[in-house]
Amino acid sequence: DAGITQSPRYKITETGRQVTLMCHQTWSHSYMFWYRQDLGHGLRLIYYSAAADITDKGEVPDGYVVSRSKTENFPLTLESATRSQTSVYFCASSDGRVLAGGLWNEQFFGPGTRLTVL
């Protein structure tokens, strides 16, 4: 019962390199999300996906690329890493059940990936 996992947990890279952060969930949740968290800010949404092959931008998508070929995986790629992308990245998933006219919005978060770009 792994739930939602992220890999790697820690990553150090250099400016200009491509980095991919992995997220895997075992619940077959339809929705998946990527957030970043920086000191002084709450979590900010980067991208989200409502289902396989359906993705959309969040609040801070610039510099990131996502894909979702399988329901259980939602990788986040930094195509050319910059120092400003040094952050803690959280992946989350949600089953999006409808409850009393609204979405059941419980999101389950992974443990996070701490990324440092030198």
Add this chain to the structure above:
Amino acid sequence: DAKTTQPTSMDCAEGRAANLPCNHSTISGNEYVYWYRQIHSQGPQYIIHGLKNNETNEMASLIITEDRKSSTLILPHATLRDTAVYYCIVRLDTGTASKLTFGTGTRLQVTL
């Protein structure tokens, strides 16, 4: 989505009730109030949510004022493990996406 205002930090003695306030004066009639918390270095964890009525679950109670402009999260018997940042989030569930907008939250410190 409506903006929320929370105190930056609060202290609570272990075993006492922790009451965390949240103002959301611009909330609209069909926007929900959600609470999440984030224990140090972990991902956020869902606590509770509500629309109009007060809600209670095994973790906490949520009290929403009649005009819905503010709410209070109550942890009835706080423990040291409840030390965390608590986020109050107000959003509209449109059925097309379940996005959350996190603010900076309230840092709750539970002490002996």
